[in-house]
Amino acid sequence: MINNFLYLPDYPLGYMIAFQLEEHMKKAGKVGPEFERVAGLGRISPDLWMKQATGSPVGAEALLEEAEEAFKAISR
Numbered sequence: 001m002i003n004n005f006l007y008l009p010d011y012p013l014g015y016m017i018a019f020q021l022e023e024h025m026k027k028a029g030k031v032g033p034e035f036e037r038v039a040g041l042g043r044i045s046p047d048l049w050m051k052q053a054t055g056s057p058v059g060a061e062a063l064l065e066e067a068e069e070a071f072k073a074i075s076r
Contacts, residue, residue: 013046013058016059016060016062017050017058019062020050020054020058020059020061020062020063021038021050021053021054023062023066024038024054024055037053038053041053046058
């Protein structure tokens, strides 16, 4: 791993970022234009990128909301 570049999806932070972005894409409606907007933000820090991409900083909130919905669904 030392010789390779950081592969973010293999780390917990990468999972949070991927899930948060996926949830944002579901709400965006048209994925194509939204993906182009998000992909064009450039080389900035992950937290600033996420704020500009989804409107909220990198965090576990999206995962926690989905877990709460899943728990409600199985509790019925």
